[in-house]
Amino acid sequence: MRLLVLGGGGFLGYHVADAARVAGHEVTVASRSGTAPLDGVEALTVDRHGDLSALDGRAFDAALDTFSDPDAVRATARRLRGAVGALGYVSGMSVYHPRGPAVPDEDAPVRRPGDAACDDPLQERSLAKLAAEDAVAGAFDGPVTVLRVGVMVGPRDPSDRFTWWPVRLARALAGQASRTVLAPGDPTRAVQYSDARDIAAFAVHALGEGRAGVFDTVGPGRAQPLSAVLDACLEAAGGRPGDVTWAWAGEDALRAALRDVDEEQRPLWFPEDQIPQDAIDSSAALTAGLRFRPALDTARDVLAWQRERGDPGLAAGFGATREAELVQRCATGAAPTG
Incomplete structure (x- = not known):
């Protein structure tokens, strides 16, 4: 083609x-x-x-x-x-x-x-x-x-909103940041995102077949709790359950505390009120050949890409002092991973 x-x-x-x-x-x-x-x-x-x-x-x-x-x-x-x-x-x-x-x-x-x-x-x-x-x-x-x-992540993502997680955890494991990590909302809530490379592969496939129509391409095609995604980021960074402590903070408290931070400058899954839907149905694209890779693969590749580009500052996220303040102000409790 x-x-x-x-x-x-x-x-x-x-x-x-x-x-x-x-x-x-x-x-x-x-x-x-x-x-x-x-x-x-x-x-x-x-x-x-x-x-x-x-x-x-x-x-x-x-x-x-x-x-x-x-x-x-x-x-x-x-x-x-x-x-x-x-x-x-x-x-x-x-x-x-x-x-x-x-x-x-x-x-x-x-x-x-x-x-x-x-x-x-x-x-x-x-x-x-x-x-x-x-x-x-x-x-x-x-x-x-x-x-x-929808939310696209992966290597070359200019927003760094997903990249924040494996990088933050890698820094914690290397002793460069606190091992108490602020986490947003409910650890059991399902989240959706897509590795841009999976959408790219589907685009090439669909165009090659001349497949006309509208397709939702929002992953991962199954319910995936936020805690599982963050644990995958921890594993990608070389960690195991228990290596960090998640400080889960309520969304209402975070929303009030982050009024001075634009939603698109917050790490993914911190309060973002722009999208009102609970999820997106991508079953038509999945039937047509769209496939989503595991969160672990995306997190590993994002971390490798971040290191290849020299580990510059991230476009999204918090400094150590601000994160510690948010943990103290908003966290409802801290629990180890796993």
């Missing part, structure tokens, strides 16, 4: 290009920088708000777009008409209506203009994603695959 990845130098686009390359496909990335992110990948220079001429005269079996500007997405889809066999678009689970079902599937109601709380931070960007979905469907002349993603 000849695959065009619109983007490809960042997070998900990079992993799509890598998955396709490893599978033996011919990969071209198109970006403003015109820089190839990987060996063996062709790079084109394009401006999504202007010059797309580098795409002229080119033909691909499939393409994937991750951009959020509906006008730019529409212009590119039109440019690719007749030159690309199948087109994929990456949307998000925030498009589902906040007053819809607690566990939406692809047929659940989506957001509508003028129908959201005034302080809803997701309304504008979600409507843009929905408009982009419509733009692709209306402007392209072949099969369209829409992937609605």
Whole structure:
């Protein structure tokens, strides 16, 4: 397959290009920088708000777009008409209506203009994603695959929100941080997240088959308690149950104490009120071939990636003093792992 990845130098686009390359496909990335992110990948220079001429005269079996500007997405889809066999678009689970079902599937109601709380931070960007979905469907002349993603983690994750956990635990085991680790909410509550590499592999698979439709791609495809994910992060860091003490703190207390910390700068699973759904139903994608790797594999790979990049400061998380303050102020009790 000849695959065009619109983007490809960042997070998900990079992993799509890598998955396709490893599978033996011919990969071209198109970006403003015109820089190839990987060996063996062709790079084109394009401006999504202007010059797309580098795409002229080119033909691909499939393409994937991750951009959020509906006008730019529409212009590119039109440019690719007749030159690309199948087109994929990456949307998000925030498009589902906040007053819809607690566990939406692809047929659940989506957001509508003028129908959201005034302080809803997701309304504008979600409507843009929905408009982009419509733009692709209306402007392209072949099969369209829409992937609605959720929390994505893994190597190259720029948010560091999942990365915080294995790094924090590795530091504790190395004697560089306290072995009392602040943990949010209820250890038994189920959480969902996706390794971007799993979504990338599914994108390549679905586009290769020309599989049209909308797919929720939020993992892990089964109920997974938060405590199990954190224990996997501890194991990835070289620890065993009992090596650290989890200081579980109530969500209400944490929410009040973290008003000065933007939700997207908190480690994953600390209070985040942007997404109202309890979970996402990804059974259609699982039936179509989506697979999720174990949390342990993701945590190990994230930790290795963090060490490879020289262990710079994390974009999310707490300093030692702030974490200790939060433990003292918010923790309802501390318990060893296991």
